[in-house]
Amino acid sequence: MNRRVVITGMGIWSCLGTDLETVKRSLYEGKSGIGLDCDRLTYGYRSGLTGIVESPVITKQMLDRHTRAGLSEEAQYAYMASRQALAQACMDDGYLLENEVGCIFGNDSSAKPVIEASKIMDEKHDSAMLGYGLIFQSMNSTVTMNLSTIFHLRGVNFTLSAACSSGSHSIGLGYLLIKQGLQDVILCGGAQETNYYSMATFDALGAFSVRMDAPMMASRPFDRDRDGLVPSGGAAAVVLEDYDHAVARGATILAEVVGYGFSGNGCGISQPSDVGSMIAMQRALNDAGLSCNDIDYINAHATSTRQGDMYEAIALDRLFEGGRAWISSTKSMTGHECWMAGASEIVYSILMMQNDFVAPNINFENPDEYSAKLKIATSRIDTHVNTVLSNSFGFGGTNSALVIRKVERLKS
């Protein structure tokens, strides 16, 4: 079976905004969501820079106490994004109770509840003092276990952990399951906690920018003077659906997922690879039946680290050979949304498709010898965007590439 897979709903909770319209405006205007969190410096971070993500307000009218007690920070973000996505897909409680919907989210940590539980145990030496909710917050699958419970999801149900490619692989895997006829609808996405417990070990690598005197200029993918990435987070959700299923119920189709490619680098744990990146991109293009010249826009993984951006630039240059596709890294505005990034960047790309623009790679002032060969959008480009390639690469050499394209509006 080889079915077409489309996106019929999407939601976002990020440092660029907590609804699609605000996020679209931020992307259009090239507005950064980065700020300085002084608590990180007090806690002992080398860098206090982070994406500033609004805390969701989840009331007892929205979810009962038991459910709220089990929601980790990233599960709260995912819940808010999923509400938007399901609403846009016109899937209310009644629909979800009547129809089988799956759930795959990318998530690769839940540090805060684990550390809080550990502190309580160190102090009280009694597990009875941990209370009810921490177990459901502290597992990596906190997002999918909560979402599937809240939204009555009875299809495929698990969390995908693949470092900074988690969100992208979750959409890729959901796409494969629907394409093969194993599921009709899957809620997919990625979620990333932003509390200061969660990123200390990453900060330890010296990988974060320390341009703390100018937070909004700190994340500068591909720029010669970049000094590291800025961590960020939130959640993004998309409703993936079989094309015929979507047409039959009269759903609005936002985009079609046409290609998924993956690869492993098989080398150093924090070592990016141009070859691994190219294999993932080429597989995605082959799967989509497209060539490089068919791509209008590439949402690069580029995080603003020296090595990562360099290897991706080499791969893009070798594969696209100065092709026509515009390239930008939305991480220049969002920072690196890590486990969530592959999913949020699909949402950002669809917003560009819908509104005929390529978001700028802000802070790209001077190329280095590798990025000089790329067609990087230094400012917003007003143009039709029909086909997008979105890259995600993660620690351990896990690479993911997705190709999506615009679908002409259905005639009623």
Added chain:
Amino acid sequence: MNRKEIEEKVKEFLIEELEIDEEKITADAKLKDEMGIDSLDFVDIVVIVERNFGFKIKPEEMAGVDTFSKFCDYIESKIG
């Protein structure tokens, strides 16, 4: 802490932390059947009582403690 203060504190955490409607909290109200407190709530009540009253509830001592009033009696007996 006198009896009135204990009752006020218990009532406060039942409303604030367990989100039980105030009108359901009466002296003879059954914790489970009328106030809707279930086994998962009790997991949190153990923590809340330790924080507010400074002792750890022993489950075996809770047999027969089935109303708001008896629950306050139990706390009073532990801290009195």
